Amino acid sequence: FTIHTETVSESCPSNIALIKYWGKYENQIPANPSISYTLNHCKTNTTMEFLADEPFSVQTFLAGNEEVKFAEKIEKYFKNIEPYLSWILKGKYVIRTENTFPHSSGIASSASGFGAIAKCLMKLDEVFSGKNSDEGSLKKASFLARLGSGSACRSLYNGLVVWGESDEVSGSSDLFAVQYPDAEIHDIFKSFNDWVLLIHEGQKSVSSTVGHGLMKSNPYAERRFQEARENFVPMKQILKDGDMQSFIKLVEHEALTLHAMMMMSDPAFILMKTGTLEVINKIWDFRRETGLPLFFTLDAGANVHLLFPDNGSEEKIKTFIETELLQHTQKNGVMKDIMRF
Ligand code: PMV
Numbered sequence: 001f002t003i004h005t006e007t008v009s010e011s012c013p014s015n016i017a018l019i020k021y022w023g024k025y026e027n028q029i030p031a032n033p034s035i036s037y038t039l040n041h042c043k044t045n046t047t048m049e050f051l052a053d054e055p056f057s058v059q060t061f062l063a064g065n066e067e068v069k070f071a072e073k074i075e076k077y078f079k080n081i082e083p084y085l086s087w088i089l090k091g092k093y094v095i096r097t098e099n100t101f102p103h104s105s106g107i108a109s110s111a112s113g114f115g116a117i118a119k120c121l122m123k124l125d126e127v128f129s130g131k132n133s134d135e136g137s138l139k140k141a142s143f144l145a146r147l148g149s150g151s152a153c154r155s156l157y158n159g160l161v162v163w164g165e166s167d168e169v170s171g172s173s174d175l176f177a178v179q180y181p182d183a184e185i186h187d188i189f190k191s192f193n194d195w196v197l198l199i200h201e202g203q204k205s206v207s208s209t210v211g212h213g214l215m216k217s218n219p220y221a222e223r224r225f226q227e228a229r230e231n232f233v234p235m236k237q238i239l240k241d242g243d244m245q246s247f248i249k250l251v252e253h254e255a256l257t258l259h260a261m262m263m264m265s266d267p268a269f270i271l272m273k274t275g276t277l278e279v280i281n282k283i284w285d286f287r288r289e290t291g292l293p294l295f296f297t298l299d300a301g302a303n304v305h306l307l308f309p310d311n312g313s314e315e316k317i318k319t320f321i322e323t324e325l326l327q328h329t330q331k332n333g334v335m336k337d338i339m340r341f
Helices: 068-080 109-129 135-147 150-158 209-213 221-241 244-263 274-290 315-328
Strands: 005-019 033-051 057-062 092-099 160-163 177-181 193-197 293-299 304-309 333-341
Touching: 005 109, 005 150, 005 221, 005 244, 005 293, 033 109, 033 150, 033 193, 057 193, 068 092, 068 109, 068 135, 068 209, 092 109, 109 135, 109 150, 150 160, 150 177, 150 193, 193 315, 221 244, 244 293, 274 293, 274 304, 274 333, 304 315
Parallel strands: 057 092
Antiparallel strands: 005 033, 033 092, 033 160, 033 333, 160 177, 193 304, 193 333, 293 304
C-alpha cells in the first residue's frame, strides 16, 4: 500500500420486508425471493478508519462505547469476504457507528449496519484501486452486505427492492438485491408511511440466525417458500395497478405467515406480545369501520410497523394512531419513518 491510513464515512438506511425472507441455504442464499421498502429516516452512520501498517484486527464503537462482541462478529465477517476483497485482512480497522433510531426497536439495525459497512468497504476499495464508483460498486456493496446479514443487501437501494431470484422481476438474483423498476410502480406506493410502534423493547426471544435455521426442520417450510415465490405474481399486478385493498391483504398475510412459521417450529416461538395482538385487532376494527387504508407488517419481533399512504388523506389515520394505538406501546414509543422515492 502507498496509503497508510484512510478514513471513510457512509450512511445506510434500514428496510422493512413486504414479502418476507425467512429460511436460507449455505452462503446466505435465500430460500425464496423477498421485496422490501427502504426507510428514509432510520439509518446507521458509520466511520471506518483503516490503518494499513498494523496487523489485522477490528475495533468497534457503538454510539461511542466499545463493543467487543460486535468487533468479533465483524472480524469473522471480514475473513469470510476475503475472496472478494483481497486487501481486507491487511490492516487494522477502527469502526465507529451510531443508529438514528433506538436499539432493539424492531427496526433492523443489522440491515442498516451491514449496509453501511459494505458501503465503507467499497469506498476503501475505490481509494486503493483508484477506480471511481459506478453501478458495479453498488451491486458489489449489496453482494457484500448480503454476506453480513441477508436482508442488508436490500438496504443499498432506495424505494422498493427485491432480493432473490424471481421470474417476475427481471435481473433479480440470489446474490444481490435489485431496485424494483420505477415505471412498474403506481404513484400511490411511492410515498408511504411506516410508523413503528415500540410494543416491547426487550431482547428478541429468537435471533434471525436461529429463526432461519428452524425452517430447516419446519414441515411447512417448502410450502411457505413456494407461497412466497407465488406471491410475486399478485404483488407485481398490485404495484402496477395501485390496488390498495389487495396490497393490504397480501402484506398482512406475509407478516402473519412469518409469525405462524415460528409458532410451528420446534422449538416453537411466539414473538408477538399482548400489545401486538391488541394493536392488530384495533387496526382491523378501524378498517372495518372507516374503510381507511391503515395496515401492518411485522418483523421477527413484537413491534408493529403501521403502514399507510402519504397522499394528504391520512389525518384521520394519524389521529387514530395517537389516540388509540400509542397506549399499547412502552413509553408512548413510536418511530415515524417514511418511504418516499
Ligand atoms: O437479514 P436477517 O438474516 O436478519 O433476516 C431478517 C429476516 C426478516 O427481517 C424477519 C424478514 C426480512 O425479509 O427482512
